[in-house]
Every structure is written in C-alpha cells, then in structure tokens.
Amino acid sequence: MSIRERHQPPATEGPLTFAVLVFPGFPMMAFSSVIEPLRAANVLAKRECYRWIIVGAAEGPVEASNGVVIQPGFFAENAPKVDRVVVCSGGDADHLVAEDAVGWIRRSLRGGAHIGAVADAAFFLARAGLLDGHACTLHWTSQAAFTEAFPDIELRRDLYVIDRKRFTSAGGVGSLDMMLEIITSDYGPELAAGVAEWFVHSPLRSSVDRKLMPLRLRTGVQNELVLSAIAIMEDAVEERLGMAELAVKLGVSSDKLERNFRSELNISPNGYYRRLRLKRAADLLAHSTLMVRDVALACGFASMSSFARAFREEHGHAPKVARRH
Structure with missing residues (x-):
C-alpha cells in the first residue's frame, strides 16, 4: 500500500487556515518547513485539510535571506481571519517594529487563532507581549540575548515548543518537527507519519530527544x-x-x-x-x-x-x- 492510500484523517468541519507573516530577510528553510508539510498533508489525505496564505508586514515584495523574492497575497492591514498565524523573520527580529502586524495578530488571537514563530521571530512576539505566560524557543544564536531581554518568559532550549495556543521553533528542521506535531494534534499520528515519510524525515522525536538534538547538532x-x-x-x-x-x-x-x-x-x-x-x-x-x-x-x-x-x-x-x- 502506498503512503497516498493509507492516511485518511478524521473528518472536520473544514480546512484549517495558516497565515505566514514574513519579514525581509526571513529564512527560506524555516518558511518552507511550515508550508510544505501542509501541502503534503493535503495530498496524502486526498482532501483539503489545510489552506495557507502569505502576509507581508507592509505592501510590496519580500526578499528572503537567500535572495529569493516572494509577493505576499495580503498585507497586515488587510489580512483575513485565520486559524494559525506563524511569524517568520530573520536575525533582526529583536529590532523589528510593525504595529499593523501586531494589531492583526492581536485581532486574530481574539478570534481564537493560535500564534507561532519560527527562527528568531519569538523576539517579535515577546516584544509585543504575545508570549507572556508561555514557554518558547528560538534560534540558538539568539537565546542568550532573548533571556537577557525577557527574563520572565520561560525559554526552553528545544527544537520546538508548543504551549497551549503558542508554538515556536528554533527554525530549520525544528520547524518541520513542530509542524508534524501540529498535524498529529489536528488529524492524528498516521497522517503526520505519512508527511514525515514524504519528506524522508525521521519519526517524531521524543521530548528528551528534542532537548538533546539541538546541542548535538550544534556541537557535533x-x-x-x-x-x-x-x-x-x-x-x-x-x-x-x-x-x-x-x-x-x-x-x-x-x-x-x-x-x-x-x-x-x-x-x-x-x-x-x-x-x-x-x-x-x-x-x-x-x-x-x-x-x-x-x-x-x-x-x-x-x-x-x-x-x-x-x-x-x-x-x-x-x-x-x-x-x-
């Protein structure tokens, strides 16, 4: 039996919509690791489990850290209501100021959305007070500065952290692992395992593995x-x-x-x-x-x-x- 044939998710009222908010210099790998698992889930389930849109903080195209330029379909001031918001930014997230984007995220949160961040974008959410009372993670090069800036926010040195309606990852492969856990929560472990297999990725890691893996990867x-x-x-x-x-x-x-x-x-x-x-x-x-x-x-x-x-x-x-x- 092929992986396309054996993953049928439980029925839901309709597809869940993700919005990825991108800032100039965003990391393409973390960005793709959010969207591609959603696409694969739809293919494997043979129905639309997820939808996604790209949102810019302001009008105009947005260039990734690798030079690839994308044109967001929406901007923060006109972005629609969604189920999940994921902020994707590069190494300057500790200095980002985007009031329209924060306002849209707050409106989404009031509407029941879950809010997330990949790579260094936890900085952006923390400065807006959107991580207060929640645990989080971010890219390891920014963890020391984050701890100094936000001593009251629990920083975990994991590949990713999902804490109630907040989800954050350190970027890269951590974003893929995070999305696999989200898919597990939304549609069950069988579909998530199929998505992992689709990307020739190892099975979901235990919480212990998630703590040691970043250190093992960084140090060798x-x-x-x-x-x-x-x-x-x-x-x-x-x-x-x-x-x-x-x-x-x-x-x-x-x-x-x-x-x-x-x-x-x-x-x-x-x-x-x-x-x-x-x-x-x-x-x-x-x-x-x-x-x-x-x-x-x-x-x-x-x-x-x-x-x-x-x-x-x-x-x-x-x-x-x-x-x-």
Missing part, C-alpha cells in the same frame, strides 16, 4: 558525558562553574571528565567552557543592547580588561567590533 558531540557536561556549562555561563564542581554534578572524577573532553574535542573542559562563554558574549553583543561591561559580567568575567583580552584572543577583534547596531 557524540560522547554522552561530554554532551551532558556542555548542557550544564550552557546553563552556568554567568556563575563561572568550577570543573571539579562540574565533575561532581556529573558523578565522575575530574580526570575522567578531562579525558573524555580531550578525546572528543581535543580541548580541556575548562578551555571549552571559556570558549563557550566567549561565544555567548559574541552572541549577546550582536543580538542585544547590553553594555559591553554588562556582557562581560553576564558571561562570567569580573574584570573588563580580562574579558577584552580573552575576547580578542578568541575572536581576533575587540568586543565593540562585534556590535551589529
């Missing part, structure tokens, strides 16, 4: 001990965790921790931790408005001079050069 680390150590390091950037204390948390000796790091990454645990803190500093400088001194403190450096020296050694330039704005 396979060693479970090293991976667990890095996860703890990432949560303790500001407090300067000692390596002996880290070993205790992991239930191993300091020597074993050292051997595993050098075998997997050819660097000491302390050296990796220092590099991680300096990478976090670069991300904060690029994606936040924190003063350089505050960035240093947020990354575990008590001395401004030691931070500047370490940053230059790691990145080849002074911290102020990393400022994007």
Whole structure:
C-alpha cells in the first residue's frame, strides 16, 4: 500500500487556515518547513485539510535571506481571519517594529487563532507581549540575548515548543518537527507519519530527544558525558562553574571528565567552557543592547580588561567590533 492510500484523517468541519507573516530577510528553510508539510498533508489525505496564505508586514515584495523574492497575497492591514498565524523573520527580529502586524495578530488571537514563530521571530512576539505566560524557543544564536531581554518568559532550549495556543521553533528542521506535531494534534499520528515519510524525515522525536538534538547538532558531540557536561556549562555561563564542581554534578572524577573532553574535542573542559562563554558574549553583543561591561559580567568575567583580552584572543577583534547596531 502506498503512503497516498493509507492516511485518511478524521473528518472536520473544514480546512484549517495558516497565515505566514514574513519579514525581509526571513529564512527560506524555516518558511518552507511550515508550508510544505501542509501541502503534503493535503495530498496524502486526498482532501483539503489545510489552506495557507502569505502576509507581508507592509505592501510590496519580500526578499528572503537567500535572495529569493516572494509577493505576499495580503498585507497586515488587510489580512483575513485565520486559524494559525506563524511569524517568520530573520536575525533582526529583536529590532523589528510593525504595529499593523501586531494589531492583526492581536485581532486574530481574539478570534481564537493560535500564534507561532519560527527562527528568531519569538523576539517579535515577546516584544509585543504575545508570549507572556508561555514557554518558547528560538534560534540558538539568539537565546542568550532573548533571556537577557525577557527574563520572565520561560525559554526552553528545544527544537520546538508548543504551549497551549503558542508554538515556536528554533527554525530549520525544528520547524518541520513542530509542524508534524501540529498535524498529529489536528488529524492524528498516521497522517503526520505519512508527511514525515514524504519528506524522508525521521519519526517524531521524543521530548528528551528534542532537548538533546539541538546541542548535538550544534556541537557535533557524540560522547554522552561530554554532551551532558556542555548542557550544564550552557546553563552556568554567568556563575563561572568550577570543573571539579562540574565533575561532581556529573558523578565522575575530574580526570575522567578531562579525558573524555580531550578525546572528543581535543580541548580541556575548562578551555571549552571559556570558549563557550566567549561565544555567548559574541552572541549577546550582536543580538542585544547590553553594555559591553554588562556582557562581560553576564558571561562570567569580573574584570573588563580580562574579558577584552580573552575576547580578542578568541575572536581576533575587540568586543565593540562585534556590535551589529
């Protein structure tokens, strides 16, 4: 039996409509990962389970980060009521201002819509107060800046997070996984599995996999001990965790921790931790408005001079050069 023949979703009153709100520089992979699963679901179900429209924040074509230009069918001021709104923006989401778009999203929310974001677009929703009281995620390069900007919003370092009427993904393949779970909720696991098979994608990941996968993808680390150590390091950037204390948390000796790091990454645990803190500093400088001194403190450096020296050694330039704005 082909995948086209075995996936019949339960009946609903009518198709669910998604609106993808795009901003200049939006990531095409995350954008496609939202729309293509909907198309595949319709083909496999042999009926219209979903509809979708593209909405621009303002009139005119919108260029993706890869240079592809699309023409939205609607603009925020005239966009219709939909069931789901997905905001898709690039790395400047922390600076986006679009009052018409926010107004349309609020009207959609009052009408019962679910609101989502892919890649860095959680920044846009958070600044509008649309993530208050909800957990979320976004692209890993912006997570540090997001935490600093919105300390009261629960940020989860997952590929995607679905929390009641809010859904967010880190972008890329995380958006596809998120859509598969949404399709599961809407029409059942059989149709979602068919969509995953359509795109030659692995089955839906467990919640544990979703937590470890982003870290594994970013670091390339396979060693479970090293991976667990890095996860703890990432949560303790500001407090300067000692390596002996880290070993205790992991239930191993300091020597074993050292051997595993050098075998997997050819660097000491302390050296990796220092590099991680300096990478976090670069991300904060690029994606936040924190003063350089505050960035240093947020990354575990008590001395401004030691931070500047370490940053230059790691990145080849002074911290102020990393400022994007």
